Amino acid sequence: MIRKHNRRAAKAAFAIALGVAIVLGGAAAAPAGVDRGQATPIIIGTKDFPEQYVLGQLYKQALEAKGFKVQYKENIGSTELIDKSLRSGKVTFYPEYTGIMLSVTFGKKTLPKTALGTYNLAKQLYGKRGQTLLKQTPFQDRDAIAVLRTTANKFGVKTVGDLKKIPDLTLAGFPQFETRWAPSLKKNYGVSFDFTPLAGTSAYTLLSQQKVLAAAIFSTDPQLISTKYVVLSEPRNLFGFQYVAPVLDKDLVSENGSSFSSTVNKVSALLTTRAMIAMNKAVAIDKKPAASVARSFLKANKLN
């Protein structure tokens, strides 16, 4: 039969386990309901790549230095997902690219012809949803096409249109690049190519290993610090404008006063292409934590 002390031990084990399970279950259920109370909380979210981590940390730390209480949700995912979070209130502030605001969030097929036009239209559309934009940054991170310098010299390629000169052009990029840009590239520049969708490898790796002749990249990629790549100019601005502007709940601005907006705008004003590439390099290539990179930058510019 069961010895007394073992029975007790078994009962004790069960009681503890049950108790732990109940407590954990309760703890899991609790955070589900967000009690906003009176003030709109500042919840900064970011998408899932290094540039966004840097931007998120910059705004977060600058605001915290001014005494604001900030919650931080990094790595949420793609535009579709983070916009969903914004609309449901899980996030109240995140850095977005003005062109993406129009093409993805609001589904516009044709984009305005100027950077300011893009910004203003986006601000107007967000306004109808109860959100607004703060000032946009000096840098933009938009689609671009790069080739090896050797390729550029060999075929005399300086602009996207010049790609016509390369026979049997192969181009690597994320799957979305082909669906979004291939038709208009053909239509406007007469450029067509054999597309290799990326699945894990970087386009730069494929380019340096000469597995493809051109790569669809982004204009603030840290790899662009190296001189072996040439970014082709795109005079018709087909790729649109992708300056960064913080999208946020209108209430954040009205409730937190000018100190809030001016802090955010001060940070944005510092973000030149050169600065962004340098910070991207520190995080993506030198593998420094985004938080420390942001801290060093803010400190050097006296914003924390």
Add this chain to the structure above:
Amino acid sequence: MAEPVLPDFGEASDCVAENRFFCTDWVRENWDPVLQPALVQHIYLTAIAVGVGFVISLGAALLAHRLRYVERPVAIVAAVIYTIPSLALFQLLVPVTGLTVTTVEIALVGYTVLILFRNTLAGLRSVPAEVLEAARGMGLTRNQTLLRVELPLAVPAIIAGLRIAVVSTIALATVAAFVVSKGLGGPILGALRLDFRTEIIAAGALAVGLAIVADGLLVLLQRAVTPWATARTAT
């Protein structure tokens, strides 16, 4: 517009620049911001899944013990769910509960319940008939028999099930990173994109280490609660 001051962010150490397999300096520098939070999230995800799963499976097993017909449907559901790849299962839940921790927990709890249900039920059933008769002979009611005889005798099987559930959940929780960026899967996925060896090895080692430690702790619990059970390799 004034040009910003660009501080020196520090060059990558040689180790990182050459992308060697394991750079202790990087691990030390990134333990606080990256690795430790991921580890804590991972433990949290696992603990909730196993805790909630344990309660549900206990109830379900007790029910199946009384009502025979409950077992078959659960077995069929288990067979189907175990065949579907976990990533697919997560994505199938996404339309319903969104890209949230809830989605991940529902799937993890589901897997846990099915493992524990099977083991708990087997444990309850393993009680020899003579023991049950002796209990009835002593005048114990059905419930008293359950509480004082069957459940304690089922404990070895339950803990064996807990071991499997905990280790499996720790492994499955790495896949959670495809849905929501929590747990040790997050740094692994990020490092894969950047082709960064150290982070992969560090996070991977933590995941495997966590499983080994958890398994070891449960073995100790097993020995403490049921010292009469021989140390068979419980599978």
Add this chain to the structure above:
Amino acid sequence: MILAGLDVFANSLDFIVDRRELLLEKTWEHVELSIAALLLSILIAVPIGVVLGHLHRGSFLAVNLANIGRALPTLVVIAVGFTIFGIGYTNVIVALVILGVPPILTNAYVAVDEVDRDAVEAARGMGMTPLQVLLRVEVPLALPLLFAGIRTAAVFIVATATIAAIAGGGGLGDILVNQAAYRVEGLVAAALCVSALALAADGLLGLVQRWVTPAGLKQQISTFEPDVRPVV
């Protein structure tokens, strides 16, 4: 919330119809990869397991191999493989074989090890050489359990191949990990396809398992898999 979910499922069915070439191509890639990995795993694991079982040696290794396989998160195996082999087919095949070999080897070992000793004695008594005993008596009697292991491995491999997309494996995983390109509807569509594939593989191999089981042993196949574990 449930209604919104149903909406997405409806859209995903649209996706399946609209993008069926893509899905067929990816499914075929997935199947090719899984079959290659499974055959390789069988080639490695069966001889070793069968021989060890025949010699009744190495039980510690054979049994614990399956336990270790269970504890290794698939994502970690693929990611570590990536650090060694980089992107591409080699990495993926190695990862799949690492995860596919343990269940086959363990089952092969146990299956041959536990063949009725009387049958083996009788065969030896009839003058068969050890090799003949192995091939004509032990293996046929071990087939059901052996196929159970192959079936488990097949399901593991199909599941792992899904995650292998992040290391350039191709297959349905390419869609499942790419939310940005294919949106939630695409992900759900791919998830449905890969689930169907896994269930089909399991069912097919279940039929094969029943087919290779000598009539006399049929009643011994349990409805529960010996090594039930969630497929990572």
